[in-house]
Amino acid sequence: MKGYASLVKPYIVWMSLFIVVPMLLIVLYAFTTSGNELISFRFTLDNFFRFFDPVFIKVLIKSLEVALITTILCIIIGYPIAYIIANASEKSQTLLILLITLPMWINMLVRTYAWISILSDGGLLNSLLEFIGLPPMKLMYTDFAVMLGMVYNFLPFMIISIYTVLAKLDKALIHASHDLGANPLQTFLRVVLPLSLPGVISGITLVFLPAVSTFVIPKFLGGGQYMLIGNLIENQFITVGEWNFGSAISLIMAFIIMASMMMTRKMDRDASENTGNEGGKLW
Amino acid sequence: MKKLSMLILVLVFILTGCNSNEKTLKVFNWGVYIDETLIEEFEEEYGVRVVYDTFDSNESMYTKLMSGEVYDVLVPSDYMVQRLIDENLLQPLDKSVVNMANVMPHVMNQSFDPNNQYSAPYFWGNVGIIYDTTQVDEADLTGWDVLLNTKFKGNVYFYDSERDAFMVALKALGYSANSKDDAELQAAFDWLTQLNSTMDPIYVTDDVIDNMIAGNKALAIVYSGDAAYILDENEDMGYFVPEQGTNVWVDSFVIPANAENPEMANAWIEFMLSEDAQTRNTLEVGYTTVHQGVWEAMIAEDGDYAGNTAYEVRLGNPNDEIFMYDEVLKVKMADLWLKVKAQ
Amino acid sequence: MVGAKSHKVLIFALMAGILAFFYMPIISLMVFSFNDSRSLTSWSGFSLQWYEALFKNREMMMAITTTLSIALMSTFVATILGTLAAIGVSKSKRLVKELVLSVNNFPILNPEIVTAIGLMLLYSSLNIQKGYLTMLLAHIIFSTPYVILSVLPKLRRLDPDIAEAALDLGATPLEALWKVIVPMILPGIISGALIAFTMSFDDFVISYFVSGNGVKNISILVYTMSKRINPTINALSTILVVIITAVLLIVNLYPMLNKKKELKEAE
Numbered sequence: 001m002k003g004y005a006s007l008v009k010p011y012i013v014w015m016s017l018f019i020v021v022p023m024l025l026i027v028l029y030a031f032t033t034s035g036n037e038l039i040s041f042r043f044t045l046d047n048f049f050r051f052f053d054p055v056f057i058k059v060l061i062k063s064l065e066v067a068l069i070t071t072i073l074c075i076i077i078g079y080p081i082a083y084i085i086a087n088a089s090e091k092s093q094t095l096l097i098l099l100i101t102l103p104m105w106i107n108m109l110v111r112t113y114a115w116i117s118i119l120s121d122g123g124l125l126n127s128l129l130e131f132i133g134l135p136p137m138k139l140m141y142t143d144f145a146v147m148l149g150m151v152y153n154f155l156p157f158m159i160i161s162i163y164t165v166l167a168k169l170d171k172a173l174i175h176a177s178h179d180l181g182a183n184p185l186q187t188f189l190r191v192v193l194p195l196s197l198p199g200v201i202s203g204i205t206l207v208f209l210p211a212v213s214t215f216v217i218p219k220f221l222g223g224g225q226y227m228l229i230g231n232l233i234e235n236q237f238i239t240v241g242e243w244n245f246g247s248a249i250s251l252i253m254a255f256i257i258m259a260s261m262m263m264t265r266k267m268d269r270d271a272s273e274n275t276g277n278e279g280g281k282l283w
Numbered sequence: 284m285k286k287l288s289m290l291i292l293v294l295v296f297i298l299t300g301c302n303s304n305e306k307t308l309k310v311f312n313w314g315v316y317i318d319e320t321l322i323e324e325f326e327e328e329y330g331v332r333v334v335y336d337t338f339d340s341n342e343s344m345y346t347k348l349m350s351g352e353v354y355d356v357l358v359p360s361d362y363m364v365q366r367l368i369d370e371n372l373l374q375p376l377d378k379s380v381v382n383m384a385n386v387m388p389h390v391m392n393q394s395f396d397p398n399n400q401y402s403a404p405y406f407w408g409n410v411g412i413i414y415d416t417t418q419v420d421e422a423d424l425t426g427w428d429v430l431l432n433t434k435f436k437g438n439v440y441f442y443d444s445e446r447d448a449f450m451v452a453l454k455a456l457g458y459s460a461n462s463k464d465d466a467e468l469q470a471a472f473d474w475l476t477q478l479n480s481t482m483d484p485i486y487v488t489d490d491v492i493d494n495m496i497a498g499n500k501a502l503a504i505v506y507s508g509d510a511a512y513i514l515d516e517n518e519d520m521g522y523f524v525p526e527q528g529t530n531v532w533v534d535s536f537v538i539p540a541n542a543e544n545p546e547m548a549n550a551w552i553e554f555m556l557s558e559d560a561q562t563r564n565t566l567e568v569g570y571t572t573v574h575q576g577v578w579e580a581m582i583a584e585d586g587d588y589a590g591n592t593a594y595e596v597r598l599g600n601p602n603d604e605i606f607m608y609d610e611v612l613k614v615k616m617a618d619l620w621l622k623v624k625a626q
Numbered sequence: 627m628v629g630a631k632s633h634k635v636l637i638f639a640l641m642a643g644i645l646a647f648f649y650m651p652i653i654s655l656m657v658f659s660f661n662d663s664r665s666l667t668s669w670s671g672f673s674l675q676w677y678e679a680l681f682k683n684r685e686m687m688m689a690i691t692t693t694l695s696i697a698l699m700s701t702f703v704a705t706i707l708g709t710l711a712a713i714g715v716s717k718s719k720r721l722v723k724e725l726v727l728s729v730n731n732f733p734i735l736n737p738e739i740v741t742a743i744g745l746m747l748l749y750s751s752l753n754i755q756k757g758y759l760t761m762l763l764a765h766i767i768f769s770t771p772y773v774i775l776s777v778l779p780k781l782r783r784l785d786p787d788i789a790e791a792a793l794d795l796g797a798t799p800l801e802a803l804w805k806v807i808v809p810m811i812l813p814g815i816i817s818g819a820l821i822a823f824t825m826s827f828d829d830f831v832i833s834y835f836v837s838g839n840g841v842k843n844i845s846i847l848v849y850t851m852s853k854r855i856n857p858t859i860n861a862l863s864t865i866l867v868v869i870i871t872a873v874l875l876i877v878n879l880y881p882m883l884n885k886k887k888e889l890k891e892a893e
Contacts, residue, residue, distance in 0.1 A: 004713055004714060004717040004799070005714055005717040005718045005719075007710045007711065007713050007714030007717075008710075008711050008713075008714025008715050008717075008718055008722070008726060010710070010711070011707065011710070011711035011714065011715075011726070011770075012726060014770075015726070015729050015730065018745075018748070018763075018767045019729055019730075019732050019733060019767070020729060021748060022741070022744025022747060022748045023732065023744055025744060025747040025751060026743060026744050026747060029747060053622075055621075055622045055625045055626060056625065058625065058626075059625050077644070080640065081640065081641070081644055084637050084640065084641060094878065096641070098874060098878055099645055099648075100644075101874075102870070102871065102874060103648050103649070103652060105824065105828075105874065106652065106863075106867055107827075107828050107830075107844060107845055107848070107863075107866065108828060108830065109830055109845045109848040109849055109852075110655070110848055110859070110863045111651060111652070113848055113859065114651035114654060114655040115651050116666075116852070117654065117658065117666035117667055117855075118650065118651055118654055120494075120497075120499070120666075120667060121497065121499045122497060122499075122667045122668070123667045124654055124667070127667075138437070141485045152647070152651070156648075209735075209737060210737065210738070212737065213737030213738065213739050213740070215739065216830065216831075216849070220852060223485045223486050223487060224443035224485075224486025224487060224624060225479070225484070225485070225486045225624045225625075227621075227624055227625045230737075232621075232625075233743070234739065235621070237346070237743055237746065237835070238343050238346060238347075238835075239342045239343045239346060240342060240346070240617050240621075241342070241345065241349055242617075243743075246743065247743070247747075250739070250740050250743060253737065253740070254737065254740050258735075261735065309840070314850060314853075315854060323684075334840040335840060336838075336839070336840040337850065339850075339853075347838070350746065350750050350756070350838075351749070351750055351753060351754075351755060351756065351838075352755070352756065352838045352839070353755065488853060489853035489854055490853045490854070492854065493854055493855045497667075
């Protein structure tokens, strides 16, 4: 039996080289300066100080805002949908879940690209507006376009997360609540909602994290001026070539995300403690 | 199970072995900048496999090089050629193979590479404003500051390129596009910031082309080649180059010092300078050719670009400048441009 | 019961709305792939020209084969690596287990762009030229943690005595592994493999940062081609959608068909 434990050794070597070392390199580049040669470098906090410029802080705040709004929208839209599906007949549930997850399987870039033509002047949405009699609107390259793209990409994750927990909900609890005299609204607020919280939190982690760091959606739908922190990092690494500054920005972003993850983990633990439910994990 | 793993091992061998057997030529060019049928023709004629990669800005091309990528042929713009020469990253062209006799004389022997030791021109042009004639009067076209005319608020595309952005601002203010003066750069930064806040521009790159063909906005800053293409596709469009001056640019073929196949690289460049290749490329891409004979054919009365004001690049305006490279300037500009956009 | 009826109408409208939202871009994409002109907004007539262009486009065909081959190979390697690692972890001391799982979580918890630049810095420092192999390696690196997380729960529920019994009955550790343990955790391995395949097939951010030498997968291709109107992308996307739909339908209908078969045989 003990022999099997040594099976993990190759993976430990693998991880050290391919997971740990890259992380360390990012830290190294963030705290040094000199260009992209490893040979000559000196330690400095300059890269971090450079970030604390009102313009860049604004980019960070905007990214957090956009991610937060996206997450909230996904919850507002996603929860009712998940609830409806969870309460549908079993056959309908399979079908509906299939329909909701199918777009997820399609390449994210393709899905975002599809919106470009729909939102453009003369595109589907504007044609619809004209059809109703409303004036055409500039939809591409706006906040609206980016938010739309974000919600479109991340909503399925939220729906599935919440649905997974709602579907496992013990119906007996709901019946018991009714028997004890609660009306549907009270049952929902006091029984269903708290029990479904782990699913919501799981959904938040699946949406917020990628939403903060995404750069494709703002690039496709927002135009060059729509600069989120992901765009900033990509710009530094691919266009400008300042890997040190880029690494520092990545560390700052990773740090903020890790902090918010820990907060949501704590919320998850509190929620589980209160309801005795295991976290709404996806697998 | 065993048979499956055998199959996959064989597959892996085939895929990894494939690359090292054939001779390859690695070309790094701008996106949508060639008639692709030429690539296959070259492969057949010379018996090589061409690995054709694209970039969308001089800066990202340079960064890719610095990250360790090795190519045989690059197509940088003037100031980038200068930078590569300064940093000893290029090798001289083999003049016994590369014949530049047909290249227009005023494109040759530029300050970034006198005597064309390292570079052979490919396309050239300038930067200007494409405008919707149904929305913009001739009277509005006073100069680069038409871009600040609030009549066109929300109706402007600005090119997302730091050098071109600052060129426009500096020229609008009457300064040199190659200015290193901090005060002038600050003034240019303020000009751009003002444009950003009062005009609500959309920063685009190649997507400006299809957007202007569709007539989605009134004004856009474009390269003359893109303008030539747009003028061809949309009759309502016009091309304007301010008297204040603009940037005249040349994109050239160069061979990196660490190229693995310089012999084939020279052959490629010579191939691309031929009359046939130049003709097909200029017809496909829309950018202005450097080949004297092809140029005359294009702008002749029955030529494909007859009367195309963007194709016929303006010559003789003393305010038109070619970009020079400066290391300090580059860093400053990159930083400032980021700040303009992020506001 | 008027209330209940309006309730149902509302629910129906909501679901229909959401499904319309999800599918409108996909359908628009597919419709315009058959457009006679080079427009994504105005329809000129039916044509297969973009599908023709797709199959003639060398770059696009190469991107497809690259995406597929990398997905298949990285899934294969990640599944084996991850399964073995998971088995090893489940039998390790608590400290080792916690350490390994914490580090294993990095690629999952980190934003993709951070993983991507980490790998880019790694390749650059080791002076490895970016290309097909670096992309393949990167895909294995980010897929394996998901395989481990898929397999581990199944291992936890495994009866520890069964493998011991097999050894007592004379099986070698390898035989016990292959013939006893693996079949019992197979569902976890399969779902892990599926996740690995999907993640590799769809990947953009990491591939974008670690590829070079002209090697592109479908995502990178769409990214670079998206700035100009190019209905060949629509053609490619339509084919992808059709294949994915077909696969999902088969996967979901297969158990139902099997059940019907069993019911028939039982009669």
